[in-house]
Amino acid sequence: MAAIVRLSAVCRRGVKPLFYQTTLxxxxxxxxxxxxxxxxxxxxxxxxxxALYAASGSKAASLHWTAERMLSILLLAMGPVAYFxxxxxxxxxxxxxxxxxxxxxxxxxxxxxxxxxxxxKMANAGLFLLSTVTFAGLCYFNYNDVGICKxxxxxxxx
Amino acid sequence: xxxxxxRSGVSVTRPQYSVLYxxxxxxxxxxKEEMNKFWSKNARLNRPMSPHLTIYKWSVPMMMSVTxxxxxVGLSGAISAFALAALVLPGNYPYYLDLIHSLSIGPFLIxxxxxGITFPVSYHTYNGIRHLWWDxxxxxKIPEVYRTGYTVIGLSIITSIALAAI
Numbered sequence: 001m002a003a004i005v006r007l008s009a010v011c012r013r014g015v016k017p018l019f020y021q022t023t024l025x026x027x028x029x030x031x032x033x034x035x036x037x038x039x040x041x042x043x044x045x046x047x048x049x050x051a052l053y054a055a056s057g058s059k060a061a062s063l064h065w066t067a068e069r070m071l072s073i074l075l076l077a078m079g080p081v082a083y084f085x086x087x088x089x090x091x092x093x094x095x096x097x098x099x100x101x102x103x104x105x106x107x108x109x110x111x112x113x114x115x116x117x118x119x120x121k122m123a124n125a126g127l128f129l130l131s132t133v134t135f136a137g138l139c140y141f142n143y144n145d146v147g148i149c150k151x152x153x154x155x156x157x158x
Numbered sequence: 159x160x161x162x163x164x165r166s167g168v169s170v171t172r173p174q175y176s177v178l179y180x181x182x183x184x185x186x187x188x189x190k191e192e193m194n195k196f197w198s199k200n201a202r203l204n205r206p207m208s209p210h211l212t213i214y215k216w217s218v219p220m221m222m223s224v225t226x227x228x229x230x231v232g233l234s235g236a237i238s239a240f241a242l243a244a245l246v247l248p249g250n251y252p253y254y255l256d257l258i259h260s261l262s263i264g265p266f267l268i269x270x271x272x273x274g275i276t277f278p279v280s281y282h283t284y285n286g287i288r289h290l291w292w293d294x295x296x297x298x299k300i301p302e303v304y305r306t307g308y309t310v311i312g313l314s315i316i317t318s319i320a321l322a323a324i
Contacts, residue, residue, distance in 0.1 A: 069293055072286060115197040130238055137241025142217035145251045154255055
């Protein structure tokens, strides 16, 4: 019956406005018979329940997702910079960006495959330790040794 | 929106939300809680997991996704191993590089080793760009998925061979 409501809306208004109808965003509902004469009430009701959903969460996961993509783009940009302008600045930036990108990446792998509250906590703690040691090691290498850019250069000059 | 044109003799200018809440039934748990419940119940009942990887027909997009994850984990592990080595091993980088030189490994094996580094980096980078393309909402049609996929594979092979040959 919901399909019939939508179809009549298309026939009245044409195809384009169909995309802006929120009924398309709703899962099919079993509509009690008395509501079928009032299609606009259906739209408003779906609006109301979406508002209730939206109030209950935090934006942390969404922000994390965005941060991951921003970091990926930053890391992509660092490649050419490291090649054309090697320097200690890019060495340390690369150390930070690579470690964080790897940390977040393995974090997603842990989220996918590790289940159970205790195991998740353990896995993430282990990962945090690994990433900390990795960053420390890379910084140590940048400070006390040739640095990341030079190291790659030397490796290729064999 | 449906509220504009169709009055049908009923004068409703705004929906009465207090009435509508009666019909809305939001979920009381988060997705995370639901997932945990699923896993703990099935683990407690010792249920075996349904076969998935062993029975589903492998496809190019599937393999590319696995490879993206595999190269990511591999590269991350290699970086961590390098960092750990830097902290633990006594000599400095040029010392160990000279050590490898002195082993007089043939050029083919050196090239192979370089390819072993350049291919994961190239593939993960190019496929990463493909992922970012998806993240802005583009390229989801199946022919596009395959086209971009083959492009990534081709570019990765060419780039990694070219870099390994330098």
